[in-house]
Amino acid sequence: MINQNLNKGGSTLIIKVNEKIKDNCDTVILAYLDTLEGLFEGVDEDVLNSIDYLIKSKQFKGEYKEIKVITLYLDNNLKNIILLGLGDKETLTGQRVRGAVARAVKECEKLCSKNIQFILDNMSDDFVKKYINYICEGIILSVYKFEKYKTSKRETNIDSICINCKVNKEEINHLVNEANILASATNLCRDLVNEPANKLTPIDLANKVVEIGKESNFLVEIYDEKQIENLGMKAYLEVAKGASNPPRLIVMKYMKDIENKDNILGLVGKGLTYDSGGLSLKMTDSMVEMKSDMAGAGAVIGTISAIAKMNLKVNVIGVIAACENMISSNAYKPGDIIESMAGKTIEVLNTDAEGRLTLVDAVNYVIEKENVSKVLDIATLTGAALVALGTITTAVVSNNDNFYLQLEKASKISGEKIWRLPNYPEYKELIKSDIADLKNTGGKYAGTITAAVFIEEFVKDRPWIHMDIAGTSWSEKEFDYIPKGATGEGVMTLYHLIKNS
Template identity: 35%
Template sequence: MQVMEFKVTKSSLKNIKADMLVLFFGARGLKKESVQQFDALKLEKSALKDFAAADGESLLIYNGASRLGVQRVLLVGLGDMGGAEPFRKAGHAIAREARKVKAKKIAIDASGIAEWSLRCGVSPERLAEALALSLVQGTYRFDRFMSGKLDKKKKDKPVELVQCIFRGNAGSVKDIENGVLSGGLIGDSQSLSRDLVNLPGNQLNARDIARYARESGERYGYEVTVMEKDEIERLKMGGLLAVNKGSTEPPTFSILDYNPAGGAKKTVALVGKGVTFDSGGISIKPSNGMDEMKSDMAGAAAVLATVEAAARLELPFRVVGFIPSTDNMPDGSAQKPGDVITTYSGITVEVGNTDAEGRLILADALTYAVQEYKPDVIIDMATLTGACIVALGYSVAGMFSNDDKLASSLFTAGEQCGEKVWRLPLWDEYDEQITSEVADVHNTGGKGAGTITAAKFLEKFVDGHTCWAHVDIAGPSFAASKSPQRSQGGTGFGVSLLVNYLRSLVY
């Protein structure tokens, strides 16, 4: 994975050498501002006839006898500058154009960031972060399996954008430096999450997830403990073991513990569903679209990437990730509909459908996290239900919480970073749908409110914790096709959301 280098300078645009220069314009006052800037840089003003500066709009021009040391100038629109979203769209537009013209090094004129901040109500640092993060997102590629045996072009590595120079002024350089640093770090961690989601089931099993966690911990200085099957059996984690019964690959339970130097006053637990491939088990899924079930560990990938980002950003509180992992396969020894299992908590579960497996492995992990680490806050993230996609579509995650302040903080964090969540109810009436005549609880809720009954199931395993949230990322975690702001495959959804939530605890 190519890591993008960000630099910040106060140098004049005329002294910056790059393959492409980026200039930003808002729709309001476009004519006056653009004419002034074009005159100052000796650029041809006729190009402005084809540019309206709408959100994400871009226009590439080639300068003639200008005062610049670059051949290409990219005009990028910020529209009416409503929040940070226009800057995220701008970053993706820049990445697309850089790829088209094979630019390795670009310069971005961000000297107006203080004024943009006043217009959109977002701090200069967060605007710079949004730009840097979207640039990393926009240049992401997953091509490690392209051999070139049938098409040599697929083997040739494309020219990639590797360096981005932000130009600021004396009053904004520090904010830009801080923003691009955090944006780059979050983007790198998010790229790891996307890589893991994009890996096929034959390239990523439970032990592989544990290995990636160990490598990250060694690189960024946090502790990783991996429990193998014998330890999981000793702990009697019946949910994880039941799902694993049909697999030839052993399960793992990884604990990623970032604890800042000097100790921390607050501990946040993050639990991620790590089903590396979900066939549905005996309750097997339809074949159409089953290949996308390699992404059923997107919650685990987001948790791993978030703990890594917390360590790299040196956040001042403890962040502990819990990743129960296995695949879910049909086999003669697989769990069957109608089985009754005993979870780590001692709660018994009637398994009505083996394709409702994520909640079983999360049940063990949630109880373990609460009992052994006693966190102040616990959040689980999972591709849990297709019902959430029916309710909210592919762009928004479902969010449930037993704490209004936590729910509000997660909603705000999502609005700020563009990874939106919408709160759904946890009313007691839904408990009736998951009652069982033979066990303490049923793992499915029948017809209707499927994403809510899944959350109600999980609620029973937080051991009375009063500050818990469940985030169902089934919709936004994987893109079946590419769009202007995302490539096909894993999106890395959840990383920015969790990092923004964690940072909100600092202030």
């Protein structure tokens, strides 16, 4: 059984597997896959007759995400029957199951349902074992809302959902538990990214990670500005020095594979808790959502929380160079030459290309000080990623085919889409400076790639992946299990990458 706190006035959703809700059930969801024939054990005969009529009259065809609602008077109570189409087996994926389930749950919310039975008696054992985790994820992710600062909250009506299937619950409990942890970690990421910048400064973020570390059981180390200076993280500090809120370097350590102590994955998340663009000031419309410029950090925090709660036998070190990019008389300027922790000099052409400056010092830190064996950075880095791939797909650049293939496999499990961009040596020519080692922009062409290869200059000989989630970490509208605002992109893919590596 899952008790899922929804963070809305303390309300709690209870998800049960094979523990029947009886008299207080007001809504039943019946799922159809591939065929409109199916045996639903314990379903009232009047319900089955009504369904039979809808099917024969072709008012319900079982197409993917098709919803049909029947309201009947049964056992002296009104009861809603939701018919949910899953389409056909050939096109079914975990992500599609998650989306269909989310559609059904949102229909339950419209109907003000409180106690729901989700009946899968007509599904094979193989179906249930393959998709039960996606079903639970769809439920938890779809009821997420960020209304922390509203005086009147839209709390969900749903109190409990019972999933009934033929598979013994002991056989799938671990999948249900993992789904709960992973969906909750995604919602944690969403919460962090949705927080306004005046409520989540770099210090606030650091304090929050300390709390999460204690709850999830991983080690957290926080470095203040003086300690960051002593580490020689000069590029990072250049970005931070225009802000009145000081930076914090956040290091998360989860080391549980003692037998392979040298096999360590370094996760680096961009942690700009606010980005004004600096002296290369953004337009107002572009600044409104810049509280989300730490979505990469949110993904890393959510991922490490999930792997710790699942007690995976892995070694992961996460690093976030948290700061704000602001305007002041002390802010760094276009035309400046700045230094980095690695010793390379950088010509600043645009102060709004700041994320890569913080990332390269964080990458160098995790390699030099923590001796990780491979590195993955995740960041809301470039508008060019939106131009190239829109809001559907995350752009990826890598220097290692095997590492990338592991990420690709993980993305297919998670349902979070990725696409690998080329990494030819010629792109590095675009970031060469006439007066320094590098320049922080490569011009108007191939912006996502040149930003990535700038970071690559600091990864040394380590296998490396860069994920640009500028388009996928934020949604302008709500659909299926994706809310309006922060999406939590990256948590599930990174989790499955780590779990299966």
